Amino acid sequence: MVVAAAKSEPALQERIVEAIESLRSLLDHKLVTNLAVREQHANITTYLPNEPADAVVFAECTEDVQAIVRICADLDVPVIPWGAGTSLEGHVNAPLGGICVDLSRMNRILAVNTDDLDCVIEPGVTRKRLNEELRDQGLFFPLDPGADASLGGMASTRCSGTNAVRYGTMKDNVLSLKVVTPAGEVLTTATRARKSSAGYDLTRLYVGAEGTLGIITEITLKLHGIPEAISAAVCPFPTVEAACNTVIATIQSGIPVARIELLDEVQVKASNAYAKLDLAETPTLFLEFHGTEANVHEQAQRFGALAAEYGGGPSVFAVKPEERSKLWQARHDAYWSALPLRPGAKAVATDVCVPISRLAECVMETKRDIVEMGLVAPIVGHVGDGNFHTTLMVDVADPDDFAKAKLYMARLIERALAMGGTCTGEHGIGQGKMKYMAAEHGGEALEAMRAIKRALDPKNIMNPGKIVAI
Template identity: 90%
Template sequence: MVVAAAKSELTLLERSFAVIERLKAELDHKVVTGLAVREQHANVTTYLPNEPPDAVVFAECTQDVQAVVRACADYEVPVIAWGAGTSLEGHVNAPFGGICVDLSRMNRILAVNTEDLDCVVEPGVTRKRLNEELRDQGLFFPLDPGADASIGGMASTRCSGTNAVRYGTMKDNVLSLKVVTPTGEVITTATRARKSSAGYDLTRLYVGAEGTLGIIVEITLKLYGIPEAVSAAVCPFPSVEAACNTVIATIQSGIPVARIELLDEVQVKASNAYAKLALAETPTLFLEFHGTETSVHEQADRFGELAAELGGGPSVFAVKPEERTKLWQARHDAYWSVLPLRPGAKAVATDVCVPISRLAECVMETKRDIEEMGLVAPIVGHVGDGNFHTTLMVDVDDPEDFAKAKLYMKRLVERALAMGGTSTGEHGIGQGKMKYMLPEHGEEALEIMRSIKRAMDPKNIMNPGKIVAI
């Protein structure tokens, strides 16, 4: 039979075409092979080249995903999951071709368990839509990576975002998953119970696996009650160092701040122009406090005292929802706001994370690199948990400029690792940061990751060429 002969007699491209024909027979109009659609489903948000799949399948149910995976397994063809396309390290590229499974149509909210503070959703549900649906029940899902990412993608990249300093990251807020395995079977990783000591923690194995071990088709999430009071604030500082030291003092003093975001003076200038703000063009912290009316005032007062000791303030508060929305939208639009700073250049967003005690040192050394290398690279960050980003403006067609940018990113990661940090706090590995896996984890740990990949995906069909090389 053809499948048995596929390994030895057919090229990868021929096997991929065979899969496409099989899927057209099974799924008909859900299979698209047009170049424009395929390119839209490859990496488009960074400097990495666009590597499109051979076809895109718009899955509408778990059975569709199973059909794709089983066909790909039979012919040993790559299969790549797609959520909303907002990832930043080439996670959705198809370097070996294959089939992209677009999960955006799997967008049902399957259950909201109000009394248990959890919900069950399909992977194509986006975070904004989820919160719109939850609002009337007095609940919300706090993770906010900026882009209107899909919940499946957020789980796959182990995202965090602006609220992580108080509510944790995706690994802390996923209770259970349903996953299509590399053989096309469906497994459930856990129950809805808030704790368990029954066996291996499969949920956290898949959270952050970037689709290299299976495709997530259902997610059970923790929910939270909408706070009685919410207040946002903007606090200027004389220097980035003063702002970072205030962040460190805030976290170490136990103030339960919900968000605490850094924008350096370059980013503030860009955000002023893009979002029509009128902030002083100096290093600035964006903050948000959640709780009762009394506790919010107490948090804000305690923060104000710490900031004043380091020359910061006075803070300007935004209590009305529309004011807070404008402020946080400006923060989320940081990527787009910097594009006019160097017309014609491409924005390359990269992140690192360090222990909070090393934050000021890491940011200041990074600022010196930017200035000494003559780069345009505004700094923003979820600094409450030691995570910050730089948006590097690069002429990718200029070899000298591109080489300088790569050197800068290398030095940034090496600095973070030397300080006990990580090469990425929330963007993930994908293709872009695979080279840092060895220095961060060591060969022994990396080989264990490879062993897990080989054991669970022996044909190496699940998003190959990401995280670890097999």
């Protein structure tokens, strides 16, 4: 057997082999050691090297997860949880080897409590499937990161998406979790109550922990009623700065937009070609308004007046579901639509988030970097909460091009931090952004995170090499 942890000490390699043999005797039909499958379960969506685990186990229930973790805990073998593989910062890589726990078969919707506006699901349920199941009951789960991610992964990375400006992020929409600890025990973080002041907030400790403290096997989510009326709009602007200033004014004036997304002129051109749209190739805001017919009409009017002050408009509205879906699919396909902009290059997506008042300044300075460095990097963003992304097209085989890309990303993050922002609004830390944690949080806060990690995972077996170095 070729062990993925060959760069680790021989003792760990031996323990990994022993763990695989123990798992094979217990869960043989759920265990795979094929290299192609292992590589598919490692990092495949970024510039980071693919570092596969030594085996993948397809868990089907909490008891399976407990059994896997107990074997690995006894042998001090790393455990890497896997949901749908859509994360962007190396979250599912196995730098020390170990066992990948694929949770995609744990995809049952266990309960929908219509009167309480919540549901209980397993982590492998994807957001699209959940909303398909909820539609007949007049309910929906609003978080929409674009990819059809698993909800377990969305909780683990504290994701947000296009609706976050109105409905919040995962930390605001998770009521409770069931978690398998590094010792193989099960804990429940909270009840279904909408609020509580009973003890430490364990739910929010695990939301965003990226699998470094335990494996989520059950999630209780807040739900919302499907709005009576929904209207989408597309509004062009003469400059990115004008579009960003309109966003700032919209948020500061209290217009309750559900979505407000920026596409710069480069991304609009790419989306036109990829999604067969005919938008003016100029910086553009995609918006969506939720509420009653009267609310939606009023919101659209107020936004239109603000946009006009900055030279924006006229807005084009889409009310029919199929028209709205086409627009938002084009926004969600930004990653894929960028690929033809530089054939043969790899798309490297990164994000930052700044206080809303600094949004225009941060985006404009980033655009200046892109031009001066001669890069291809369309900008998109959930700009209603100060979060934006760049899809950097990089020839990863060219050392000079790769070095320039890394310099650009470092400057982007340094700029965001200097403005009181964060190195990642929703992609998470994983491996890719660990080096910025000290600059963002400071030494004392980072040491507090390490203390939590050591206390809950003393053997450092849960997704090691992510968020904080132990």
